[in-house]
Amino acid sequence: MELCDLPAYELMRLLRQRKISATEILASCLARIETIDGRPGSLEPGEINEEDQQTVHAFITLTDDRARAQAMAVDKKLAAGEDPGRLAGVPFTVKDIFCVQGTRTTAASRILANFVAPYTATPVARMEAEGALMVGKVNLDEFTYGSSNESSAFQPCPRNPWNPQRVPGGSSGGSVASVAAGEAVLSLGTDTAGSIRQPAAFCGVVGLKPTYGRVSRYGLIAFGSSLDCPGPIARNVTDAAMMLQVIAGPDAHDSTAANVPVEDYLAQLEAGVKGLRIGLSPDYFKITYPDERGEYVQQAVPQEFEAAVRHAADLLAKMGAEIIEDVPMPNTRYGIPAYFVISRVEAASNLHRYDGVKYGYRTMEPVRDLNEMYRKTRAEGFGPQPKLRILMGMYVSAAQYSEQYYQRALRVRTLIRRDFDQAFDPNGKYRLHALLTPTTPTTAFPLGAVYGDSVLMQYADQLTVPANHAGVPGISVPGGIATDGLPIGIQFLAADYQEALLLRIARAYEQATEAESWRQLKPMVLQR
Numbered sequence: 001m002e003l004c005d006l007p008a009y010e011l012m013r014l015l016r017q018r019k020i021s022a023t024e025i026l027a028s029c030l031a032r033i034e035t036i037d038g039r040p041g042s043l044e045p046g047e048i049n050e051e052d053q054q055t056v057h058a059f060i061t062l063t064d065d066r067a068r069a070q071a072m073a074v075d076k077k078l079a080a081g082e083d084p085g086r087l088a089g090v091p092f093t094v095k096d097i098f099c100v101q102g103t104r105t106t107a108a109s110r111i112l113a114n115f116v117a118p119y120t121a122t123p124v125a126r127m128e129a130e131g132a133l134m135v136g137k138v139n140l141d142e143f144t145y146g147s148s149n150e151s152s153a154f155q156p157c158p159r160n161p162w163n164p165q166r167v168p169g170g171s172s173g174g175s176v177a178s179v180a181a182g183e184a185v186l187s188l189g190t191d192t193a194g195s196i197r198q199p200a201a202f203c204g205v206v207g208l209k210p211t212y213g214r215v216s217r218y219g220l221i222a223f224g225s226s227l228d229c230p231g232p233i234a235r236n237v238t239d240a241a242m243m244l245q246v247i248a249g250p251d252a253h254d255s256t257a258a259n260v261p262v263e264d265y266l267a268q269l270e271a272g273v274k275g276l277r278i279g280l281s282p283d284y285f286k287i288t289y290p291d292e293r294g295e296y297v298q299q300a301v302p303q304e305f306e307a308a309v310r311h312a313a314d315l316l317a318k319m320g321a322e323i324i325e326d327v328p329m330p331n332t333r334y335g336i337p338a339y340f341v342i343s344r345v346e347a348a349s350n351l352h353r354y355d356g357v358k359y360g361y362r363t364m365e366p367v368r369d370l371n372e373m374y375r376k377t378r379a380e381g382f383g384p385q386p387k388l389r390i391l392m393g394m395y396v397s398a399a400q401y402s403e404q405y406y407q408r409a410l411r412v413r414t415l416i417r418r419d420f421d422q423a424f425d426p427n428g429k430y431r432l433h434a435l436l437t438p439t440t441p442t443t444a445f446p447l448g449a450v451y452g453d454s455v456l457m458q459y460a461d462q463l464t465v466p467a468n469h470a471g472v473p474g475i476s477v478p479g480g481i482a483t484d485g486l487p488i489g490i491q492f493l494a495a496d497y498q499e500a501l502l503l504r505i506a507r508a509y510e511q512a513t514e515a516e517s518w519r520q521l522k523p524m525v526l527q528r
Contacts, residue, residue, distance in 0.1 A: 003028035004182040008090045008239040011185065015078070015089045022074035022089035026067050026133050029091040033062065033135070033183045036161075036525045041139045041154025043113055048156055054164050056525060057156045058178040060096050061104050061137040067091065070133045077131075085131025086246055092127060092186040093178045095171075096137040097144055098230075099219040100124050107221045108142045108152040111354050111361045111381030121219020122254065123188055123230050123247040130246050135184055138174030144195060144223045145347070145385035147460045149173030150451040153383050159447070160203055161523035162486050166444040169199025169460075175233050176203040181525055186243050187233040192223050193339050194439075194464025196231050197476035201439035201489020204478045204523070206240045206506070207233050209464075211496050212471035213258035215244075216251035224346040225256075227339075227468045237477065237507040241265040244499060263500040273508045274320030276433040276501075278492075279327035279423060280313060284437035288333035289459045296333075301463075305438045308479040308488045313436055315512040316505070327423055327430050331415040335465040336458050338416070341396050341409035342469075348393025351386055354378065417470040424472075424495040433498075434505050438463055439476040439489030467493055475502045477510060481518040 003011065003025050014020045038055025039045075040062065077084040099105050099117035106112045120128075128134060139158050141151040148167040149158045158173045160166040161181040168177040172189030175196075179187050180203040189196045191209035200207025208231045215230045222228060232243035245265050251257040285306050291297050300306070313323045356362035356377030363376035382390075396405035423432045440460060450457050467474040472493055479490035490509075494502045513519060 004032045007236050008185045008242060011090055012088060022071035025089050026071045026091055029135055029184055030064055036181055037183060041152060043110060043153060045155040052156045056161055056177050056181050057158050058138045058174040058183060059136045060106060060139050060154050063103060063134055063136050067133040067135045074131050087127060088131030090186060091133045091135045091184045093136050093138045093175060093184040094124055094134060095140050095175045095189045097140060097190055097221045098124055103137060108140045108154050110153045113361060115360050122216040122251050126247050138178050140174055141171035142383045142385055144171035144190060144192060145389060146170045147198060147457050148451055151383060151385045160444050161525045163524055165446060167447055169202035169444060171195040173199045176200050176205050179233050179235055180205050180523055186239060189231060189233050191229045191231055192227045193468055194461040196233060197439050197464045197474055197491060198461055200233060200476045202444035204487030205233060205235050206237055206477050208240050208475045209467060209473060210499055211473045213256050215247050216254040216257040218251055218253040222350045224343040227343060237503055237510050241269055241503045260497055265500050265503055268500055268504050269507050271504055272319055273316050273505055276321045277324055277431055278316055278321050279324040279430055279432040279435045281327040281329045283329040283332040284463055287441045287459060287462045301438050301441045304482055305488055309436055309438055309490055312479060312490050312509055319508055324430055329419045331419050332466050334412045335416060335469060336462050338409040338412040339465050341405050344389045344393035345397045345406055347389040351390055413469045416466050420470045420472050433501060435493040437491045439491040443482045443484055443486035472496055473499050473502055475506050477506045481521055
């Protein structure tokens with residue numbers, strides 16, 4: 001096994017025992033990138049050739065020189081007997097929606113293609129301060145707008161390491177692809193409607209959406225400011241816990257970062273699930289969506305997805321958990337319509353700053369006045385997805401429509417939150433410690449199969465977006481392999497700031513399935 005395939009906790013053990021060096025760990029990841037990633041995303045990609053169709057394309061910018069300097073600093077500290085940090089020598093990637101000083105920070109959009117960040121986002125700075133090695137900025141849906149990574153202005157877009165003809169999910173698709181393929185050990189992503197958990201499920205890795213405010217958003221280029229959550233992506237639960245330990249906590253730069261003490265996420269990781277109440281909801285075994293006539297219809301999730309969830313419930317029950325059936329979450333079905341409205345209003349507001357005046361792309365065409373410069377810059381710099389969100393956000397927030405759409409969506413969000421409050425109320429009927437659900441209603445879909453249909457694309461997030469409306473934490477972990485050979489994800493949701501409990505439950509499930517045959521399977525790109 002290559003060093004890049006080892007978990008972070010094992011790499012750190014070997015590093016501190018002086019059996020390996022940070023420089024050697026980094027070299028292993030860079031060699032993997034050279035072998036399987038292919039060319040990085042570009043604004044001028046040319047034709048997509050046969051080789052492009054077989055490689056991962058996780059990266060927009062490789063920061064190998066930065067990572068080498070960091071690795072040398074870690075090795076120097078170890079040689080001097082100094083503490084190199086809690087993530088010393090662990091290579092990680094950063095979704096290119098986070099500012100990192102001195103690096104190009106694009107949000108996968110032409111309008112920011114030449115932007116070099118003057119400061120570093122708090123979660124990135126905390127990881128680097130603890131000795132982690134930043135190997136690069138990875139691709140995403142433009143401004144995180146999408147669920148497949150196909151909307152990036154930087155092509156070729158990322159592909160799923162399990163099958164390069166499938167999407168990795170989105171918008172943190174480059175992050176999860178880099179981790180699943182062993183190009184990095186950890187990655188920093190963001191979750192606005194499931195953008196960590198959905199691609200984690202599609203690519204067979206662990207993705208954690210923390211409680212809103214648990215991780216600082218300082219330095220994050222905002223999509224939906226009331227929904228965005230930075231979080232860790234890893235190949236196992238222990239690594240996710242280690243990463244969250246580093247990036248969580250209050251931040252003087254971010255007024256929305258919660259001033260709540262950070263638990264020791266590793267202390268109770270192996271404590272098991274005995275005595276915990278874990279719920280199953282029939283509302284998470286189906287999706288509700290508009291048909292061609294605009295009428296809402298229901299469709300059950302595939303049987304093998306429900307079977308994976310029930311298998312997990314059986315294993316947890318054998319370990320002492322109490323499984324609570326038929327927990328009602330009736331407002332789950334309204335998560336996507338509410339998200340359509342709220343996220344578009346917030347996106348339109350956040351996109352106003354990109355005008356060609358202060359930074360980023362500016363049209364080269366001759367203009368008569370400032371207004372024309374604005375129009376041409378934004379028309380040329382934004383792709384279809386940002387334009388759609390600007391138009392819809394301005395429409396539904398207009399004075400004559402605000403009560404009909406935006407205010408109603410905010411009330412629906414309150415109802416979704418109420419569902420979780422009732423499920424997790426320690427004095428209520430259900431008294432759940434966690435809710436167990438599928439992460440997605442499908443496995444990763446083929447490239448091009450859904451892209452372009454904003455409504456259908458959005459419904460890939462129906463099982464994840466309620467947690468964003470409610471602000472509660474959720475974690476997706478691998479739950480098996482479907483008949484099409486692609487990963488299935490299962491999800492645990494809990495009450496505010498219960499990340500330690502979520503990680504503990506997910507770790508118990510991970511241990512219970514260690515010997516199952518699907519755990520031995522590898523992504524297609526690693527089988528060559």
